[in-house]
C-alpha cells in the first residue's frame with residue numbers, strides 16, 4: 001500500500017485519465033457524469049490504478065469542454081452536484097484511488113465573475129486580473145495568433161481596449177503578474193484540498209509566465225518564481241501530487257519543474273516525443289514515426305532527467321489521437337500493437353498515465369466535418385481551407401490528429417451507444433464498439449485490459465522498473481525499440497518490434513535464461529514477429 005502522505009509516493013504509482021464528458025452517462029442526457037465515474041470505480045480498481053486525473057468538471061460554458069472555467073469552486077450541473085463530487089472522492093479513496101483534479105490556471109472563462117467585472121471599466125478592481133492593451137478596433141496590439149487559430153487579441157469597444165487570449169476569445173488569459181490573481185487561484189486550490197483531492201494536473205502551466213508585447217507565450221522570466229510560490233502557498237502537503245502540462249519543456253527545464261525537493265511540481269507532461277511525427281511544428285502536418293529519433297528522445301529523458309527530477313510516461317490524453325492508430329496498427333494487428341506500445345512505455349522510469357480506453361486498445365474515428373465538436377478542429381478547418389487547402393487534405397489531418405479522436409465515448413459494451421448512454425451521445429460512438437469494449441475485454445484473458453493489469457502489477461513488484469538505470473540497445477535499428485533497466489541485482493530487458501514485419505533481434509547473452517515477465521505472443525521465436533513485445537527479467 002502506498003503512503004500517500006509522503007512525497008514521492010507517485011514514483012511507484014500508475015494514474016488513469018478520465019475525460020468525464022465521454023466516460024459514463026447515468027441520466028441519459030448523452031453526457032458523462034460524476035455518478036457514472038462512481039459506477040465504474042470497481043472496474044478501475046480491478047485494473048490496478050492508484051489515481052484518477054479528472055479532466056475539468058467545474059462550472060463552464062463548455063466552449064473548450066470545461067477548459068474554460070466560470071466558477072472554480074462549483075461543479076457544473078451537467079456533471080452533477082458537489083455531493084456527487086464528494087462521494088466520488090470518498091468512494092475512490094476507499095479503493096486506494098486518489099482524485100487528481102485538472103486545474104486551469106492560465107486562463108478562465110469570459111463568463112467568470114472576474115472577467116465580467118473586469119470588462120465593466122478600466123478602474124474596476126478586477127480589471128487588471130487580465131491583460132489589456134489600449135487601442136483602436138482596426139489595429140491589434142500585435143500579430144500574435146491563438147493556439148486555436150485566429151488572433152490572440154479581442155477588442156472590447158466599451159473600453160477601447162484589446163484583451164489577450166492564447167486560446168479561444170472566451171478564454172481570457174489571467175494576469176499572473178497580479179498577486180491578487182495568484183492569491184485567488186491558491187484559495188481555489190485549497191478549497192479542493194480541503195475536499196480531499198490529493199493532486200492536481202496543471203493545464204498549460206508553462207504559459208502562466210508570458211510577455212505578449214514581446215510575443216513570449218510561455219517560459220517567461222518569472223515562471224519558476226511563480227511555481228515556487230504556487231507550491232509553497234497552495235501545494236502545502238508533501239503528499240499532494242502535481243503534474244504540469246508543459247509543451248515547452250526540455251530536460252533542463254524539467255529538472256526545475258520536478259526538483260526532488262518539491263520546490264515546484266512532482267513532474268511535468270513534456271511533449272518532445274509527440275512532435276517527432278510531423279513535418280512542421282503543426283501537428284496537422286502528419287508524417288511517419290521516425291523510430292530512431294523516438295528512441296533517442298526517450299534515452300535522453302530517461303538518462304538525463306532520471307532521478308534529477310521525475311518523468312511522466314504517456315502516449316494518450318484528451319488532446320492526442322489514439323496511439324494504436326498513430327504508431328501501431330489499428331486493423332489486423334490492433335491487439336498486438338496496443339500491447340507492444342504499452343510494453344515500451346511501462347518498462348521505463350516515471351509515472352505512467354493510462355488514458356480512458358487505452359487499456360482496451362480503442363482507436364481513432366473517421367467522421368464527417370459536421371459531426372465534430374472540438375473548437376480546435378473547426379477553427380483549423382476554417383483557417384486551412386481559407387488558406388487554399390482542399391477539404392480532403394484537411395479532413396485527412398483531422399482524422400489523424402484531431403482531438404475528438406480521443407473524446408469518443410468510452411466503449412463499455414457491444415450494445416447501443418457502447419453502454420455509454422441511454423440517450424443520444426454528445427459525440428458519435430465508434431462503430432468498432434462491437435469488437436472493442438470493456439465487457440468483451442473482461443471476458444478475454446488475452447485482452448489488452450489484462451495485459452495492462454499485468455504491466456501495473458509488474459511495476460509494483462520489480463523495483464528495477466521504478467529505480468533501474470536505462471540503457472538503449474540497437475539505437476540505429478529502425479524497427480526494434482529495445483532497452484535494459486538495471487539495479488544492483490535486478491535486470492530487465494524490454495524488446496518491442498514497432499513494425500508489421502518479422503525482424504531479427506539478437507538477445508543479449510545475459511538474458512538467454514531470463515524469466516519472461518510478459519509477452520504479447522504466446523510462444524517464443526528466433527525472430528520478432530509483427531509488433532511483438534516482451535519483458536525479460538533476471539536477478540543475480
Ligand code: TEU
Pocket residue numbers: 064067068104147167203204245247283318319320376403
Ligand atoms: O492543451 C494545451 C494545448 O495547447 C493543446 O490543446 C494543443 O492546442 C493541441 O490541441 C494539442 O494537440 C490544454 C488542454 O489539455 C486542452 O484540452 C485545452 O484546450 C487547452 O489547454 C486550453 O485550456
Ligand code: CA
Pocket residue numbers: 024025026027028029030031032033078
Ligand atoms: Ca449525464
